Amino acid sequence: MAELVDTNRENRPYAITDGGGHSSKLSENFKKRCLKNAERSFAQTTQCQEINSISALLSMEDAAFVVHAPNGCVGCVSFMNDYFKVGQYHRGIKNIRNARYIVTSIDEKDVVFGGEKKLRKAVLDLNSRYNPNIIFVFTSCASGIIGDDVDAVINNLQEEIEAIVVPIHCEGFKSKVPATGFDTAFNAIVKYVLKKDEKPEKEAGLINVFATTSIGYKDQLEIERLLEVLGLHVNYIPFYSSVEKLRKILKAEYSVAICQVFADEFMEYLKNEYAIPYSKTGMPIGIRGTDEWFLSVARLVGKEEVALKYIDEQHKKVLPEINKIRKLTEGKKVFICAGTGRGIAAATLIEDFGMKLVGIQTPTYEEALIEDFDGLQEIHGGDFIIDVANMQPFEQVNLVNKLKPDFFLGMSNWVSKLGIASTHILEAKRPTFGYNGLVYLGRKIENSIENPSFNIKLSKHKKLPYKEAWYSENAFRYLKERV
Ligand code: SF4
Incomplete structure (x- = not known):
């Protein structure tokens, strides 16, 4: 059976995982194919x-x-479990439970003698x-x-137990x-859950929506509200799904993901193997992002006119609120740190509030996303810094300290200790998506700018572990090859 990907993401066409510099320069070198992975x-x-x-x-x-x-x-599973429990509460589930998982706790002895027995026992338990x-x-x-x-x-275990046992090779x-x-x-789902020769009857109006545990209930409702306008109902995968819902994937008429990074390979596979067409855009965050996400699904189902009318109504509803928030946010400089898809979405979102991007940290910079990054230059100009890094807080705090943003959007664990106002962009407990999420997020940004005292106090009492000298160094000093 064909697998949907047999390589890692860094092996996709022209994917950079380490690097940094001004956006315009990175883009220019990328297009000339002169941009190399800078270890x-x-x-x-x-x-x-x-994870x-x-x-x-x-x-x-x-x-x-x-x-x-x-x-x-x-x-990290503890914070996902926290999202999962809050998610159950928001969905009205009475008996809230923990995620059911066992860790085999591989130790020195297992490293020497092997851990297969432990694994077998864990699955049986x-x-x-x-x-x-x-x-x-x-x-x-x-x-x-x-x-x-x-x-x-x-x-061997599969012969003894009824549950489907699926290995996920995620070393x-x-x-x-x-x-x-x-x-x-998704590869494992294809191999162990979907039945290759099965061609189930299509369910009219069913759309697969691919999402992870990090999507909050309000965001789920917002997605459903948008898709209902187009006469669609949702099969969420793998988010709050089940084996039955996984098998229902093949009954869907269409597919879409909440982000252009999540499930893009899988949706392509479903199109090729099962003729399920899909739409792929950025996240439905902010006016531009939501319009594009919604319109791309509408085009897929041939209801562009319906979508345009709805978009117009929603703009009329939310723009007065956004304009009120803009009074405080207009012209403020922003640094963003998030996964690639959410980071790009956040960088388009801030346009709604008249804010300007000065820097963004992203795990990848690649062919599949170059148009999105170039789109950010159309909005914010080409002067902002892109740090292509999976985490690397030392580079982030150096850049933030130099660029002096007024606001930080995304994973702010480190920069909050620099006293900079910040809020989330990846939050399973609060709304982010669509037109309603935009207003909520706008108010969060407004509140954080108005009252940054928590981070200011934190910066006075908690220092980051870097020496003063590091902040005056080139943030990209440890890249072997610079732009
Ligand atoms: S990188 Fe390896 S050791 Fe570290 S959390 Fe992942 S699987 Fe575990």
Whole structure:
């Protein structure tokens, strides 16, 4: 059976994962094919693909998970579990539960003698404890390095238990791009859940919407509201789905994702193998982003006129609110740090509030997204800095300290200690999407600018670990090749 991707995301056509410089220069060199991956001679820890594989699947209703890894690899699962629990509360679920997962806690002894027995026991324990319909087994660097034959363990187990057992080969060392973890998860769904020869009857008006656990309930409702205008109803995948809903993927007439990075490979696969057309745009965040996302689906279903009328009504409704917020936000300089798709969406969103992009940190800069990055230059000019980095807080704080933005949008764990006003752009608990999300997010930005006292106080009491001398260095000093 064909797999949807057999390479990591860094191996996609002309994908840069390390680099930095002014946007116009990066774009120029990229188009001349002179932009090379600028390896770092010093780097801090990065986000790994395993966490994205887990995040994609964590909210599935009838699933349970074994993470075949040392305990540290699931550090981030606690915040996803938090999203999952709040998500259940927002959806009116009475008996809120934790995500069902077991970590095999690979230790020194397992590294020497192998961890296959532990893995087998974990799957059996999980199965008898929760009786799930599907068990996902996530691998890790440690299980990959010691060469545990996870597939063989699973094949043997499959004869003993009813639940489908699915290996997800997401060893962190295999890819520098966290989004590879999404492809790995979808690859496993193709291989173990979808039945290749099955051609189920189509369900009129059904659209697959691909989303992860990080999408909040209000955002879910906003997406449904938009798609209902076009006469569509939603099969969410893998977000709060089930084995049954996964199998329903093939019944859909169309597909769309909440972001151009998530599920792009999978939607292409579904188009090629099952003739399910799809639309691919940026996230429905901000006026421009929401209009484009909505219109692209409308074009897919042949209802552009309906969409344009609706867009016009929504603009009339939200623009007066936006204009009020603009009084405070107009002209403010912004630095953004987020995943590639959400970062681009955030950088278009700030246009609505008259704000100007001075810097953006993004995990990839690649052929598939160059038009989006160039679009940002049309909005903000070509002077803003792009830091192509998976995390790397030392570069981020150096740039922020130099560029002196008035506001920081995105993952602000580090810069909040510099006293800069900030708010989220990846938030499973509060609205972000569509026209309603825009007003909510605008008010959050307004509040944070009006009252930055928490971050100011934090900066007085909590210092970042860098020496003063680092802030006057070139932020890209440790890139082996500069633009
Ligand atoms: S899988 Fe590897 S890169 Fe990912 S958290 Fe574990 S050790 Fe780190």
